[in-house]
Amino acid sequence: MATNRRTLLKAATALPALGALPWRHARAQAAATIRIGVLNDQSGMYRDISGQTAVACARQAVADFGAQGFTVEILSADHQNRPDVGSNIARQWIDRDGVDLILDVTTSSVALAVNDICREKNKVHLNSTAATSDLTGARCAPTTVHWTYDTYMLARSTGGAMVRAGGDSWYFITADYAFGHALERDTGEFVRQAGGRVLGNVRTPFPGTTDFSSYLVQAQASRAKVIGFANAGADTTNCIKQAAEFGLTRRGVKLASLLMFITDVHALGLQTAQGLVCSETFYWDLNDRTRAFTQRVLPNMGGLRPAMTQAGCYAGVLHYLKAVQDMGVAAAKASGVEAVNRMKAMPTDDDAFGPGSIRADGRKIHPAYLFEVKAPGESRGPWDYYKLLQTTAAEEAFRPVAQGGCPLIRA
Incomplete structure (x- = not known):
C-alpha cells in the first residue's frame, strides 16, 4: 500500500511537468520565430502595386534567405487606405500577434500613422510603397527604413x-x-x-x-x-x-x-x-539580376511582373533577415531600434536593386x-x-x- 501511495505521488508530481512540455515547446518556438505583417491596399486603387503580389515578393525573400536557424511567418491585411484601419491592425498585430516587422504600408497617411505606432512599440516599420519623404524627414523614426522611392x-x-x-x-x-x-x-x-x-x-x-x-x-x-x-x-x-x-x-x-x-x-x-x-528604381528587365529575381517570383505573381514597390518588399525583407541572423533572433525581437541600427550598419545587396546602403535617417539609397x-x-x-x-x-x-x-x- 505504501509503495502504491509513493508511486501515485511520483506520478502526480510528474503530471505538471509533462503537461508543461508542449507549452515550453510552443514558447521556445515562438521565441525563435520572426513574424512579418504585410499591411497594404488589397482591394482599392493601389492593389496592383501592393496587394497580394507584395506578399508573394516577401515570401520569395524568405525562400531566398533559406533556413538559418529560425522560422519566419508572414501575415497580411488590407488597410483599405484608411489611417484608422491601418492603425488598429498595426496595434493588434504587435500587441496580440507578436509581429516584429510591419511591411509595405501603402498610402502616405496610413504610413505616417503606422510609423508613429512602430516608434511607440519599438517595432520595425519597413516601408516600400508610401511616397512621402516625411518618413525620412520631419517624421523620421529610429525604427523605420524607407525603401524604393519617395516624392x-x-x-x-x-x-x-x-x-x-x-x-x-x-x-x-x-x-x-x-x-x-x-x-x-x-x-x-x-x-x-x-x-x-x-x-x-x-x-x-x-x-x-x-x-x-x-x-x-x-x-x-x-x-x-x-x-x-x-x-x-x-x-x-x-x-x-x-x-x-x-x-x-x-x-x-x-x-x-x-x-x-x-x-x-x-x-x-x-x-x-x-x-x-x-x-x-526597379524594372524587371533592367539587367541580369532583375531578370533572375523576376523569374523566381513569377510563378506566384499571377502572370504579372513585379512593380518597384513589390520588389522593394522583397529586398527589404531579405536585408532585414540578414540583420536578424547577424544580431540574433532574441535581440531583433526585443528592439526594433537595434534591428534597424543593424540594418543601417550592413551594406545592402540583392537581385532587385543591387548594392546599396541605408542612411542614418532611414533612407535606403540606390540609383x-x-x-x-x-x-x-x-x-x-x-x-x-x-x-x-x-x-x-x-x-x-x-x-x-x-x-x-x-x-x-x-x-
Whole structure:
C-alpha cells in the first residue's frame, strides 16, 4: 500500500511537468520565430502595386534567405487606405500577434500613422510603397527604413530631366491629399531650379474622381508644354486615358506621370501609354539580376511582373533577415531600434536593386532611372515596356540627408 501511495505521488508530481512540455515547446518556438505583417491596399486603387503580389515578393525573400536557424511567418491585411484601419491592425498585430516587422504600408497617411505606432512599440516599420519623404524627414523614426522611392526622388528624376529636354513650362493636375501636394511641391522646385516655370495647378478630389476632362481642359488652356500628373493608381491611368482621347500629345503637349508603375502601363496598353516619361528604381528587365529575381517570383505573381514597390518588399525583407541572423533572433525581437541600427550598419545587396546602403535617417539609397514608354512597334514581347533615358546615381537620387530635417540627424 505504501509503495502504491509513493508511486501515485511520483506520478502526480510528474503530471505538471509533462503537461508543461508542449507549452515550453510552443514558447521556445515562438521565441525563435520572426513574424512579418504585410499591411497594404488589397482591394482599392493601389492593389496592383501592393496587394497580394507584395506578399508573394516577401515570401520569395524568405525562400531566398533559406533556413538559418529560425522560422519566419508572414501575415497580411488590407488597410483599405484608411489611417484608422491601418492603425488598429498595426496595434493588434504587435500587441496580440507578436509581429516584429510591419511591411509595405501603402498610402502616405496610413504610413505616417503606422510609423508613429512602430516608434511607440519599438517595432520595425519597413516601408516600400508610401511616397512621402516625411518618413525620412520631419517624421523620421529610429525604427523605420524607407525603401524604393519617395516624392523627392520622383521630382528630381522627372522634373529636372524634362526641363533640360525642352519642357520648360508646367501645369500640374494634383490629387488633393498629402502625397499629391508633396509631389507637386518637390517637382515644381526642381522645374524652377532647372530654369523652367510652373504656370498653374488644379487640385482633384481624392478619392472618388473618375472624370478628369475639366481639369485637362484647364491644363491645356494654360499652354504649358508639360502636364504633370501628381497622382497615382487609377487617378493616373484615368488622366492618361482621357488625355489620349483629347489628343493632347498630338498637339505637342508632353505628359509626365510623376508616379507611374509598370502595372499602370500594362493596364493602359502601349498604344495609349507610348511616349510617357516616368521614374522608377526597379524594372524587371533592367539587367541580369532583375531578370533572375523576376523569374523566381513569377510563378506566384499571377502572370504579372513585379512593380518597384513589390520588389522593394522583397529586398527589404531579405536585408532585414540578414540583420536578424547577424544580431540574433532574441535581440531583433526585443528592439526594433537595434534591428534597424543593424540594418543601417550592413551594406545592402540583392537581385532587385543591387548594392546599396541605408542612411542614418532611414533612407535606403540606390540609383533611380528615367524611362520612356515604348511604342507598340518597339516592344519585343510581353511586358517589354520601357526604354532607359537616364540614370541618377545613388548618391544623387535622394534628398541630401542634411536637408530633410530628420531629428535623428540633429541628435
